[in-house]
Amino acid sequence: MSVKLEIAQDILLNLVTVMLTERVALSECWRRILGETVRSDMDFPPFDRSPLDGYALIAEEVVNATPENPVCLKQIDYIPAGGTPNTSVSFGTACRIMTGAPLPPVATGVVRLEDTIVNGDNVTILDGRGADKNICFRGEELFTGEEIVSEGTIINAGVMGMLAVLGKSRPYVFRKPRVALVATGSEIIPVDFPLVPGKIRNSNSYMLSAQVAEAGAQTILLGNASDNVDEISHLLESASDCDVFITTGGASVGDYDLIGEVYKKMGITLLFDRVSIKPGMPVLAGIRDGKIYLGLSGNPAAAAISFEQLVRPVLMKMSGRKTWWRPRIKAVLAAPFKKKTGAKRFVWARCWQTGTDILVEPSGAQGNGMLKSAMGANALIVIPENSPPLPIGTEVEVILLADA
């Protein structure tokens, strides 16, 4: 049941559905995924308004004003920000106006305070050029009924501001998928336990929890289990509120590779048990009651790549995202990649620009256990299946990792 990567991705993506939505205070919405399409219920600005402090007037009257030939007007009103005009302007008059305040009727422009001299009620306009440009027109940013932000948009700073403009104090966002993590292996101990011979600390759960967070989902750390079917299945059954269940370890062939047995015991239908990529080939995938179970390798670098390629797109779809894939670009190898490649390979890498060329090189030793190369990577090089060793200068495909 070894499958190609694209088929494995298809299988999983077709089995999962988008999460339900929930309402969340806008102040907590950064990086959440919008769960509704938001239309404007108003024109914005809601009225013609002044973009600066100055005098609202009839622009045509002052267009030729200069310090040598100033135009003298009478101030007849004063409109603070948050206020409303009491009267309209006419030739020979002007209204003092603050940034953001509504223009008085008949006014067709605003002259900056700096271009005037004020003496009691008398306003001398020294420069009236472009006064007609100093208006933010009603509806120029948003008009009633206009679709402003669509469902599935990630809430960045601009979207956050826009939702506030529209009064979305508690927008609908997609619930975060809840991802249960179990590290298996009798050699694994919790991170705060003292090391004893033959044991290593549970690093996979922590590494994956960061990957889960980066994908916009929520981690439930279930801890670690020894190589024991009952222990592992007990932990998995304990988290019935979760949507996706990930184990690390016990995923390849061998007596202690128990995840297949765990799936049998729990009544989980096996979808596939290896994927032709390197690292990350041993991956069990199963489904029960619509929930996805993934058994990743115990090797950190393999687990990280399997997560990137198989779990992240699934979480992105479940989270309501419109795109499930990271951006890919073309780059040029700045160092040779000396291994020949059978199964499609992913290589932790650093990518940068020199002049207008995008260069990339592996970010260190890429052994199965090597977390070092992942620490400093900002990209993954994609090496197609059956590639020969690649010399410097080869154009390669690169996946950009934002979390770097």
Add this chain to the structure above:
Amino acid sequence: MSVKLEIAQDILLNLVTVMLTERVALSECWRRILGETVRSDMDFPPFDRSPLDGYALIAEEVVNATPENPVCLKQIDYIPAGGTPNTSVSFGTACRIMTGAPLPPVATGVVRLEDTIVNGDNVTILDGRGADKNICFRGEELFTGEEIVSEGTIINAGVMGMLAVLGKSRPYVFRKPRVALVATGSEIIPVDFPLVPGKIRNSNSYMLSAQVAEAGAQTILLGNASDNVDEISHLLESASDCDVFITTGGASVGDYDLIGEVYKKMGITLLFDRVSIKPGMPVLAGIRDGKIYLGLSGNPAAAAISFEQLVRPVLMKMSGRKTWWRPRIKAVLAAPFKKKTGAKRFVWARCWQTGTDILVEPSGAQGNGMLKSAMGANALIVIPENSPPLPIGTEVEVILLADA
């Protein structure tokens, strides 16, 4: 007191210091900034170990084994993951070994289970090539005393895994700077208030709270104040636990532009009151008791750019980051930029790759109030001061925004 951008940045960066550190549970450390330099207190792997399930043996003995000329050995031990060897191997013998288990003494290689036939204690090796490569050597990933992660590193998935390997269950991380936000302006109402004529909702605080979060800092939303010195200073004084104080509105010249007066009343020393960039020229900066006060424009696009250029680097430094600046690349304009530019200008933009060229174009109308262009931007075009209109094909400098 209008200053050039680089000088304004220098002034602020020289006034702030790095935050103190705190200890935080590793599971909460994603995206935090490491506040200590972590060295390895052990060799990792802590012992020579097997990367796969199979038989540990003397590699030289089986190097020529084939299905036609197999080598038969006697199994003398069984080393599960988490176990320790009971004996050493010798010519003619092999130990069954699980992934991650320590190699028995004298063993120089491991043959995969798939390349063997097992019958009771008799193990037939069908393929022994490369058995000597199937060892993860003690200390090959980390050695005792080696500097592994340095202070100031952002904790990504790889770093998270590495800290777990090293038992850093509660690493030191830099405290997040606390940023107080006040939106000023009598026309501003809270986001959950009904709109009435002449009023607009407080969008700046929400937009900036996302920018603060993206910079790794923490927002304290103080709400909004009318154009009143006492009201604004009361709000600012109420948040004495904060490290940076940002107001929006009231930052340009005019009777209702009160932030300068607020600073006077509060005894805040004014550092500068405008910066020669567009948008975002009106920026007051002040300092009192070592804490920074910034008065940004009430126009969202101007406030966003002032934040990006002046506040973000400050927060990055305070957060303990090693680099305070976003990555910049060269790109080619895919659409003309028709305005001529006086002060240095920043333009919200989208940037993408076609073939091996990086192209960029403005992401929509760039008016002062325009949040739309910020919503869809993944980059900012930097237009140098005193530039003519720029035709298609011009090479420009681009700042990459991760939050897109």
